[in-house]
Amino acid sequence: MPSLKILFLTYQGDMAGSTNSIAMLATDLANRGHQIYLGCRRESLIYQMLEGSKVHLIAMTFAGKLDFQNMRQIKSAVETYQIQLINAQSSWDRYTSILAKWRYKLPIKIIHTRRQRPLSIGGFLQNFLYNKGADGFVAVSNGVADGLKKMGLNASKIKVIYNGTPRDKYQNLDQAQTEVLRQKFQINPNDFVIGCISRRKQQEQILQALALVDYPVQLIFVGIRKEADLEKWLDKLPAIHQVYFEGEVGANEILHYYPLFDIKILASNMEGLSQSLLEAMAMEVPVIATDAAGNPDLIKREVNGLLFQEGNIKELASTITRLKENPKLRQALATQGKKTALVDFSLDNTVKGYEKYFEDILKQ
Secondary structure (H helix, E strand, O other): OOOOEEEEEOOOOOOOHHHHHHHHHHHHHHHOOOEEEEEEOOOOHHHHHHOOOOOEEEEOOOOOOOOHHHHHHHHHHHHHHOOOEEEEOOHHHHHHHHHHHHHHOOOOEEEEEEOEOOOOOOOHHHHHHHHHHOOEEEEOOHHHHHHHHHHOOOHHHEEEOOOOEOHHHHOOOOHHHHHHHHHHOOOOOOOOEEEEEOOOOOHHHHHHHHOOOOOOOEEEEEOOOOOHHHHHHHHOOOOOOEEEEOOOOOHHHHOOOHHHOOEEEEOOOOEOOOHHHHHHHHOOOOEEEEOOOOHHHHOOEOOOEEEEOOOOHHHHHHHHHHHHHOHHHHHHHHHHHHHHHHHHOEHHHHHHHHHHHHHHHHHO
């Protein structure tokens, strides 16, 4: 396959699973011999993550959907590096990439990647802009693809390419770091520990379910701090439970939390295809997630994880108890979950999918 010249754009690129997904995709494509450029904010986390890699970083402003300076920056990058295709990752750069193409008559293809279920129905102007200006849309799951179709995007332009995770990410982890955490939380061999690694989603549902659980549980939230709207649910918990809030944790540290967990729960109705679920499954932690958005693409009920209906707190509580009381089921789900993450949803599959799709779009 000939070397491609691709410009990735993201105005976000801070603490989120999408940041890791974009960074891994860009890095692997660059390692496969393609000329990969990333336009992002210099102060963003993804800029720091990719410094020193084969990905060429371009500092951009991203001040809004109508950022004319950003449009000029995109024009300059396209002309300087002879970019063939732009892959826009977030809302502002979806606008500025199309408007830059039209304003400066740039000879490029544009693909939008959508990494979570659309939060609103697209209006006429937005749908016109996207359908007219973008050559294709990548949805990271069928759940996201369905949301894009309902939003009004051209179904014939939507391609599902699943997020993936790299096998080498989980090798040579420092067990001593996990032991430091184990001592920090005073976790004993017989303790039952639930983990939730996620930015703010619907964590209150986990707390509501825990209020219905009558045996001691240690619950560790990574990615959020204790917020005022969670206090009322914390106040209703039986005294036998312990809840910890770790706030934002660096990508290099997060993996050391998973061995602490007996199960991992993701309460969210907006996931594209969750990196934190992939991480848990790759590390043989049984998973429970909301039966919504992209979660069912990854989790097959009773095979590699369990699902609960959004807002059904009793179902979530009984699912937690079921796994607590059934170590054999936990092990079976963990074993199959590892295969799902490292084989079926490998990063190699993701990169090859994008590579082929980019090539197909450029032939149009």
